[in-house]
Amino acid sequence: MTTLPPNASPTAFVPVRRRFLVGGTRALLSGAAVAMLASGAARPAMAAQTAEQIKADVDILNTALALEYEGIAAYQVGAKSGLLRPDALKLAVEFQSDHKQHAEALAKAVKQMGGTPVQSKTAAEYNFPTASLKNQFDVLRFAAGLEEGAISAYKGAIPLFADKDLAAAGASILGSEAMHWAILRSALGYKPLTLAFVG
Amino acid sequence: MRRGAYFLIGLGLTTLLCCAPTQVHAEGDPVKGEELYHRCQGCHSIDRNRIGPMHKGIFGRTAGTVPGFSYSSAMKNSDIVWNEDTLARFLENPRQLVPGTKMTYAGIKDAKDRADLIAYLKQATKP
Numbered sequence: 001m002t003t004l005p006p007n008a009s010p011t012a013f014v015p016v017r018r019r020f021l022v023g024g025t026r027a028l029l030s031g032a033a034v035a036m037l038a039s040g041a042a043r044p045a046m047a048a049q050t051a052e053q054i055k056a057d058v059d060i061l062n063t064a065l066a067l068e069y070e071g072i073a074a075y076q077v078g079a080k081s082g083l084l085r086p087d088a089l090k091l092a093v094e095f096q097s098d099h100k101q102h103a104e105a106l107a108k109a110v111k112q113m114g115g116t117p118v119q120s121k122t123a124a125e126y127n128f129p130t131a132s133l134k135n136q137f138d139v140l141r142f143a144a145g146l147e148e149g150a151i152s153a154y155k156g157a158i159p160l161f162a163d164k165d166l167a168a169a170g171a172s173i174l175g176s177e178a179m180h181w182a183i184l185r186s187a188l189g190y191k192p193l194t195l196a197f198v199g
Numbered sequence: 200m201r202r203g204a205y206f207l208i209g210l211g212l213t214t215l216l217c218c219a220p221t222q223v224h225a226e227g228d229p230v231k232g233e234e235l236y237h238r239c240q241g242c243h244s245i246d247r248n249r250i251g252p253m254h255k256g257i258f259g260r261t262a263g264t265v266p267g268f269s270y271s272s273a274m275k276n277s278d279i280v281w282n283e284d285t286l287a288r289f290l291e292n293p294r295q296l297v298p299g300t301k302m303t304y305a306g307i308k309d310a311k312d313r314a315d316l317i318a319y320l321k322q323a324t325k326p
Contacts, residue, residue: 060303066250153241156304
């Protein structure tokens with residue numbers, strides 16, 4: 001496996017086309033499903049659900065929200081670590097911004113469904129393994145691990161939604177996490193990974 | 200004499216099938232299991248509580264008892280002790296085994312995958 005030197009610029013190994021995607025088409029990719037989620041507006045699909053189904057969906061949304069808060073906090077730790085070169089820092093801040101948007105949309109959906117959104121924790125409560133983060137490579141690898149985990153978490157949760165609109169929004173967020181993971185893998189110098197099915 | 204023998208064989212087979220454990224566990228591959236554990240790492244880690252509780256020491260532990268983690272009432276009251284069988288059943292369909300669990304995960308449907316994951320957990324979670 002080819003790897004970058006610990007403090008190399010992450011965009012050095014990002015193909016030109018993907019660099020455009022990182023910065024350029026963000027707005028075009030936010031779909032109707034997420035826009036619906038983010039608006040906090042009442043959704044007709046809820047009228048057809050039982051109270052039990054709505055509560056179960058709220059639980060799933062809150063798990064996802066907890067995941068997003070953890071990601072936001074992790075990128076904050078990475079950004080403040082002083083270990084990231086400017087290009088990598090820009091990437092971290094952009095990805096953190098995506099997670100903040102995810103969290104905002106999820107929290108709104110929870111409230112709209114009558115639930116109470118979970119709260120984020122303090123950095124100490126997250127207990128990130130910061131002692132093992134010695135350089136840029138370590139930070140990006142840690143972030144990539146979290147993004148990979150998020151993909152699996154969303155993939156495991158989406159089939160459980162009673163409300164298919166929420167499932168669609170969850171799939172949209174999963175797509176965002178997958179982009180993050182792919183770009184971070186590229187930045188780490190890993191061989192591009194293509195999978196017919198993501199586990 | 201032959202009919203008697205067949206009867207005894209049939210009785211033995213029937214007994215075996217009736218008394219078989221709910222899950223027949225294939226031998227798991229911990230190397231493959233470690234890859235599968237990536238699926239769990241969205242919410243769990245071996246040695247610290249995250250969205251889900253840590254897994255260190257899980258075998259033999261009563262469900263719902265990791266210090267510092269906020270469990271659902273359902274898990275705390277489940278009376279489950281984690282072993283290969285209970286983990287296999289939980290991983291197949293968490294919400295079926297523990298209705299009301301906070302673990303919002305559809306499950307691992309492939310029995311070999313579950314066996315591999317459990318084989319990895321047996322090694323990786325020793326206190």
